[in-house]
Amino acid sequence: MTAIVRLEGATRLYRMGEHTVRALDGVDLEVPEGQYLAVMGPSGSGKSTLLNLLGCLDRPTTGRYWLAGRDVSRLDDAALSRERNRRLGFVFQSYNLIPHLTVLENIEVPLDYAGVAPRTARERSTGLARRMGLGERTDHRPGQLSGGQQQRVAIGRALANDPVVLLADEPTGNLDSATGLEILDVLDGLCAAGRTLIVVTHDPKVATRAHRTIHMLDGRIDREERRA
Amino acid sequence: MRIRRLVRMAWKSLWLHRLRSLLTVLGIVFGVMSVISMLAIGEGVKEEAQAQIRQLGASNLILASVKPPEPEGGNEGNARVLAYGLLRRDLEAIRLAIPEVRHVVPRRDVPVEAWVGHRKVQATCMGTEPEYLAVAGLRLAGGRFLTRTDGAERAAVCVLGAEVARRLFDHRDPVGELIKAGTHTYRVVGTLAARGEGTGGTAGVGGESDMAVFVPLPTLQERTGDLVRVVTSGSMSSESVELHRITVQAVSADEPVVQRVAQALRALIRLRHDRKEDVRLTVPQELLRQARESKRIFTILLACIAAISLLVGGIGIMNIMLATVVERTREIGVRRALGAARRHIVAQFLAETVLLSVGGGALGVGLGLLLPQVVTWTLGMPTLVLPEFLVLAFGISALVGVVFGLYPAARAADLDPVEALRHE
Ligand SMILES: Nc1ncnc2c1ncn2[C@@H]1O[C@H](COP(=O)(O)OP(=O)(O)OP(=O)(O)O)[C@@H](O)[C@H]1O
Numbered sequence: 001m002t003a004i005v006r007l008e009g010a011t012r013l014y015r016m017g018e019h020t021v022r023a024l025d026g027v028d029l030e031v032p033e034g035q036y037l038a039v040m041g042p043s044g045s046g047k048s049t050l051l052n053l054l055g056c057l058d059r060p061t062t063g064r065y066w067l068a069g070r071d072v073s074r075l076d077d078a079a080l081s082r083e084r085n086r087r088l089g090f091v092f093q094s095y096n097l098i099p100h101l102t103v104l105e106n107i108e109v110p111l112d113y114a115g116v117a118p119r120t121a122r123e124r125s126t127g128l129a130r131r132m133g134l135g136e137r138t139d140h141r142p143g144q145l146s147g148g149q150q151q152r153v154a155i156g157r158a159l160a161n162d163p164v165v166l167l168a169d170e171p172t173g174n175l176d177s178a179t180g181l182e183i184l185d186v187l188d189g190l191c192a193a194g195r196t197l198i199v200v201t202h203d204p205k206v207a208t209r210a211h212r213t214i215h216m217l218d219g220r221i222d223r224e225e226r227r228a
Numbered sequence: 229m230r231i232r233r234l235v236r237m238a239w240k241s242l243w244l245h246r247l248r249s250l251l252t253v254l255g256i257v258f259g260v261m262s263v264i265s266m267l268a269i270g271e272g273v274k275e276e277a278q279a280q281i282r283q284l285g286a287s288n289l290i291l292a293s294v295k296p297p298e299p300e301g302g303n304e305g306n307a308r309v310l311a312y313g314l315l316r317r318d319l320e321a322i323r324l325a326i327p328e329v330r331h332v333v334p335r336r337d338v339p340v341e342a343w344v345g346h347r348k349v350q351a352t353c354m355g356t357e358p359e360y361l362a363v364a365g366l367r368l369a370g371g372r373f374l375t376r377t378d379g380a381e382r383a384a385v386c387v388l389g390a391e392v393a394r395r396l397f398d399h400r401d402p403v404g405e406l407i408k409a410g411t412h413t414y415r416v417v418g419t420l421a422a423r424g425e426g427t428g429g430t431a432g433v434g435g436e437s438d439m440a441v442f443v444p445l446p447t448l449q450e451r452t453g454d455l456v457r458v459v460t461s462g463s464m465s466s467e468s469v470e471l472h473r474i475t476v477q478a479v480s481a482d483e484p485v486v487q488r489v490a491q492a493l494r495a496l497i498r499l500r501h502d503r504k505e506d507v508r509l510t511v512p513q514e515l516l517r518q519a520r521e522s523k524r525i526f527t528i529l530l531a532c533i534a535a536i537s538l539l540v541g542g543i544g545i546m547n548i549m550l551a552t553v554v555e556r557t558r559e560i561g562v563r564r565a566l567g568a569a570r571r572h573i574v575a576q577f578l579a580e581t582v583l584l585s586v587g588g589g590a591l592g593v594g595l596g597l598l599l600p601q602v603v604t605w606t607l608g609m610p611t612l613v614l615p616e617f618l619v620l621a622f623g624i625s626a627l628v629g630v631v632f633g634l635y636p637a638a639r640a641a642d643l644d645p646v647e648a649l650r651h652e
Pocket residue numbers: 014015016021022023041042043044045046047048049050
């Protein structure tokens with residue numbers, strides 16, 4: 001299997017005046033295509049920092065990162081934006097939908113940045129909204145939706161440009177357990193369809209569904225376990 | 229297509245805060261409105277001055293008799309006769325001595341009551357010569373103007389100004405009818421087309437012709453002599469004025485020609501009316517120059533006001549946009565995560581600022597079209613809105629949007645995506 005994501009000796013330092021915080025401290029990681037990876041660990045262990053790096057929102061201080069075979073560790077901002085847009089999808093804990101846009105318009109944001117024609121974009125966003133079970137709610141604004149529904153819009157939006165990796169930072173963190181399970185079911189569905197998933201979580205239930213779980217500690221991968 | 233979407237999105241987020249957006253652009257609105265209004269007023273004033281000067285005639289120079297300041301301790305005897313002003317000998321001297329002159333036309337004014345049956349109108353009986361029609365730029369409405377023969381024969385004929393004709397005859401044709409002016413009777417031989425321009429300003433030949441009864445100068449002189457009786461605050465006094473006006477038409481309206489004639493006339497007046505200050509020379513062309521000069525000053529002043537108000541408007545917009553960027557930091561982070569490059573963020577915020585200022589500009593143009601109308605209605609001031617004012621004002625407001633939008637947009641684009649996502 002080819003590695004969609006490959007990190008080699010990735011460190012991320014934050015300089016805070018005199019101190020230097022090692023948010024990531026020499027992480028090596030390979031994620032093959034189609035894998036469902038859960039990232040766990042105590043608060044401050046560097047999970048979000050890792051995810052930001054994998055999501056091309058940030059660059060490693062040292063070390064290298066290949067995304068789908070391409071070295072992206074030294075790309076400039078415009079090129080990184082392009083990577084995020086075409087090959088990555090983000091799902092956040094607090095949904096992060098744009099409040100004054102409707103469901104469809106939210107899903108169309110990445111399509112717009114990809115230069116997809118409005119008509120094509122509308123077809124695709126409608127299809128995604130239906131797939132996420134939001135067929136009736138396409139003209140609603142985020143404020144009119146439940147948390148679970150909002151998170152489904154966010155997942156639809158993350159899938160808009162058919163990314164090679166879907167990244168999620170505590171996607172169930174703001175949801176009650178029943179709704180959280182619903183979202184996990186959606187993620188399972190994506191996994192079954194062959195999508196590569198990387199999910200940061202505190203929730204052990206997620207780990208039971210993932211193919212593989214890594215545990216972070218002080219900016220390193222402390223240990224990892226695989227499901228048979 | 230991209231632009232349309234950009235504008236639509238910008239509109240959406242501005243519409244979200246309608247009141248704030250409106251208040252934000254108020255500076256631009258009033259700036260643009262005042263620019264257009266002031267330009268319109270300036271243009272109206274200029275246009276009016278030019279019309280007035282055109283009426284006076286660009287190649288004309290006008291000498292008028294003016295009552296000199298009262299001598300010390302004067303005004304004792306009631307029967308005093310004050311003699312001043314242009315003389316018939318001045319007329320001859322001008323005709324003989326001044327070169328580059330086409331016509332020299334005298335005029336003598338006597339206030340009269342004009343009668344037809346029981347209708348009465350307060351008019352000015354003007355004794356003049358045939359050339360007056362052309363020199364003053366008057367047009368006949370019917371009949372004919374005065375002729376040489378009229379003068380030579382001391383004929384009792386007259387030509388009526390439009391207003392006099394209307395008030396005495398309504399819509400009847402006055403030509404051939406008799407009127408009484410003071411104690412004398414005249415036969416109407418012609419009527420003039422209306423001039424209608426108020427009182428004609430400084431040296432106006434304008435509207436005064438509407439209230440005039442033109443008669444041959446020799447006829448008037450024979451009938452009234454040189455005395456004019458005037459009533460000043462109850463006491464009656466007499467003035468002796470031979471001629472009230474001499475209109476000199478230069479051979480061309482070229483500035484050097486007119487200037488030379490003006491100089492020659494001034495020299496002649498100085499010589500013949502030494503220190504009496506009873507003759508005034510008006511050169512319409514010089515008025516035109518003055519009008520242009522004051523317009524220029526007005527324009528500079530206006531440009532400063534416009535610049536300041538648009539600057540203030542622009543700063544207002546920038547201020548709000550900076551606050552908006554902070555308020556929407558999270559949204560910016562999300563958009564960056566979804567693949568927006570810096571330029572997309574710049575475009576988004578710039579679109580909002582430009583839309584704001586262009587919207588404000590449009591509103592300002594609308595009010596700028598309205599306000600001059602209101603000024604004209606209420607103050608009776610002439611105004612004129614030229615299309616280029618609108619284009620100018622609109623263009624400037626769009627420019628203000630770009631200039632003052634760039635900084636907030638750059639601030640938004642320079643936010644670190646990770647930081648922006650963590651904001652709040
Ligand atoms: N911008 C920053 N400046 C300085 N230090 C930072 C910055 N971002 C993260 N850190 C530090 O890096 C370390 C890792 O942070 P990170 O957010 O990755 O933790 P995490 O595992 O996601 O924690 P949590 O479970 O609470 O979300 C922490 O010690 C944090 O204080």
